[in-house]
Every structure is written in C-alpha cells, then in structure tokens.
Amino acid sequence: MGIEQIPIHVDNGSDGLSGNASAILREVADMLDRLARTGETGAIDLAALPLTPADKAWLSERLGKGEVEISMELNGASRIHETAYPGIWWITHLNPMGAEIGEFIEVTPIPDMVPSQSDDIVRGSESLNFLINDLC
Amino acid sequence: MGIEQIPIHVDNGSDGLSGNASAILREVADMLDRLARTGETGAIDLAALPLTPADKAWLSERLGKGEVEISMELNGASRIHETAYPGIWWITHLNPMGAEIGEFIEVTPIPDMVPSQSDDIVRGSESLNFLINDLC
Numbered sequence: 001m002g003i004e005q006i007p008i009h010v011d012n013g014s015d016g017l018s019g020n021a022s023a024i025l026r027e028v029a030d031m032l033d034r035l036a037r038t039g040e041t042g043a044i045d046l047a048a049l050p051l052t053p054a055d056k057a058w059l060s061e062r063l064g065k066g067e068v069e070i071s072m073e074l075n076g077a078s079r080i081h082e083t084a085y086p087g088i089w090w091i092t093h094l095n096p097m098g099a100e101i102g103e104f105i106e107v108t109p110i111p112d113m114v115p116s117q118s119d120d121i122v123r124g125s126e127s128l129n130f131l132i133n134d135l136c
Numbered sequence: 137m138g139i140e141q142i143p144i145h146v147d148n149g150s151d152g153l154s155g156n157a158s159a160i161l162r163e164v165a166d167m168l169d170r171l172a173r174t175g176e177t178g179a180i181d182l183a184a185l186p187l188t189p190a191d192k193a194w195l196s197e198r199l200g201k202g203e204v205e206i207s208m209e210l211n212g213a214s215r216i217h218e219t220a221y222p223g224i225w226w227i228t229h230l231n232p233m234g235a236e237i238g239e240f241i242e243v244t245p246i247p248d249m250v251p252s253q254s255d256d257i258v259r260g261s262e263s264l265n266f267l268i269n270d271l272c
Contacts, residue, residue, distance in 0.1 A: 022271060029264045036254075036261040062267065068250060070206045085264050086256035109257070114204060115246035118172075120222035125172040128165045128221050131198065135158060 016054030024049065024105075025062055028088060031107040035087050041108035056103075063088060063105075070114055076101070080111055152190030160185065160241075161198055164224060167243040171223050177244035192239075199224060199241075206250055212237070216247055 024044065031042040046056065064084030072078040076095045083090055089111050093102035106112070116124075160180060167178040182192065200220030208214040212231045219226055225247050229238035242248075252260075 025271075026268060029261070029268050032257065032261045032264055036258045067210055068206065068208050070204065070250075072204050074203055082252065085260035086252035087260055088264075109253075110246055110251035114206075114250070116218065116222035117245075121168070121245070122172045124221035124223055125165070125168045128168055128224075132162060132165050135161075 016052050017058060018050065018052050018055055020049060020051055021055035021059045024051075025059060028063075028105055028107065032085060032087055035107050035109075041106070043107065044105045046103040046105065060090065063090065070111075072113065078113065080114070152188050153194060154186065154188050154191055156185060156187055157191035157195045160187075160191075161195060164199075164241055164243065168221060168223055171243050171245075177242070179243065180241045182239040182241065196226065199226065206247075208249065214249065216250070 024046075027044065031044075034040045034042070051059075066082030066084050066086060068082040070078075070080040072080070076093065077098075078094070079092045081090050082088070087107055087109060089106045089108065091102075091104040091106055091111060092100060095101045160182075163180065167180075170176045170178070187195075202218035202220050202222060204218040206214075206216040208216070212229065213234075214230070215228045217226050218224070223243055223245060225242045225244065227238075227240040227242055227247060228236060231237045
C-alpha cells in the first residue's frame with residue numbers, strides 16, 4: 001500500500017485520535033518490513049497528513065526512543081532520534097527562530113542528511129591541506 | 137604513511153605539546169584525502185598514542201566542530217561530533233559511570249556504529265509487527 005492509499009479519517013473521538021495514526025503505524029511497519037527484506041528505504045511527511053496532536057503523541061509513544069540521538073545545525077536545527085525500532089527515525093526540522101517547520105518518519109539505516117556528503121568531503125580535504133601547509 | 141609509521145616524540149616543550157599532535161593531524165589529512173579520492177575509510181585510536189592533554193586540545197581546536205552531533209546510549213554513552221572538516225568525526229566513549237574509556241578519530245562519511253544494523257532492523261520489524269497485531 002502506498003502512502004497515498006492510507007485511508008484518511010477526519011472524525012475525532014473524545015480521545016482526540018482521528019484513526020489516522022494507526023494507519024500510519026501500519027504503513028511504517030510495512031516500510032520497515034521492506035527495508036529488512038530488500039534494503040528499500042522510505043519516508044513519511046507527517047505535516048502532509050491530517051494528524052491531531054493526540055495522533056502524533058500516540059504514534060511517538062508507540063514508536064518509542066532508541067539508542068541514537070542526532071542534532072544538526074544547518075539553516076535552523078534538525079533533531080533526529082532513532083525510535084525503539086532500529087531503522088525507523090523521527091526527524092524534526094526547526095527554523096532559525098526555533099519554530100517547527102517539518103516532521104518526518106524515515107525508514108532507513110541512516111537518514112540521508114546525516115552522513116558527510118562527497119562534495120563536502122572533497123572541499124574539507126582541500127581546506128585541511130591548506131591549514132597544514134600554513135602550519136609548516 | 138600508516139599510523140604505525142607516525143614519528144613519536146616524547147619530549148614536551150613548555151607549552152605541553154609533544155610534537156605528536158601535528159603528526160596525527162597530517163595523518164588525518166592523508167586519510168581524508170584517501171576518503172575523498174577512493175572512498176577508503178580509516179580510524180585513529182587516540183588512546184593508543186602518547187598524547188598530552190595539550191596535544192589533544194591542540195588537535196581538537198584545529199579540527200573544530202561541524203554541523204552534526206550524535207549521542208548514543210549503549211553500555212555507557214558515546215559522544216560523536218563531526219569536525220569542521222566533513223568526513224572527520226571525533227568519538228568519545230564513556231563507561232556507565234561516565235568515565236572516558238576510549239577516544240577515536242574516524243575518517244568516514246558516517247561512523248560505523250551510528251547506522252541501524254541489518255540484524256537489528258530485522259528484529260525491529262518483527263517486534264513492530266507483533267505490536268500491530270496486538271493493536272488489532
């Protein structure tokens with residue numbers, strides 16, 4: 001089932017749950033199963049889905065927290081944590097003022113944005129060689 | 137030059153620098169150059185080398201801090217930060233009491249211990265399917 005086929009509920013019960021969180025949890029489980037079997041990675045843009053605060057809290061609680069936390073400072077901060085299920089990561093992007101501007105679940109051994117990128121490694125290597133030449 | 141060929145100085149100047157830190161910085165620059173050109177990764181075990189506290193501080197200051205910080209809780213904490221040179225990571229392992237038990241420089245797009253491991257992903261997928269079956 002693709003993310004676009006997740007059945008969307010709009011009626012909130014008294015607990016604030018719309019019914020969408022459990023559909024997303026099932027989709028995440030399918031994605032993790034695909035990652036385990038085939039290595040295929042995936043992501044869900046939580047902001048693109050009609051989730052209530054109670055839905056997000058329910059989803060976050062079910063997925064739990066794992067061993068790894070990552071913080072990145074680019075143009076605003078990003079906070080990433082591994083969930084209790086290795087291969088499922090929860091990612092929150094903030095703007096420079098600290099307001100949340102994006103929230104994703106990524107299903108992958110490591111979220112794409114974390115490893116050093118090839119171009120940056122090449123530029124870093126050149127800079128470090130300059131530094132070393134200056135030290136001599 | 138392999139790490140075993142780094143010339144080791146044992147005389148400390150008045151600044152506490154032994155001369156070893158600049159040799160290690162050169163080795164790290166060579167490793168980053170190899171990573172940029174061939175994708176070959178490498179690591180230096182700082183505890184295995186005769187470094188004074190001043191040497192470590194000098195090395196840490198030259199390498200600086202980059203955009204990414206990672207903390208892991210396994211059997212004791214590990215703290216990892218990207219240096220100002222993408223592809224060079226500084227890793228400190230602590231025991232459960234918080235005492236430092238290992239310090240490494242890894243030259244790699246992402247340190248080996250950070251990505252979720254295949255076996256753990258498979259086990260996580262099984263656990264998540266159990267959870268979902270319980271919810272139904």
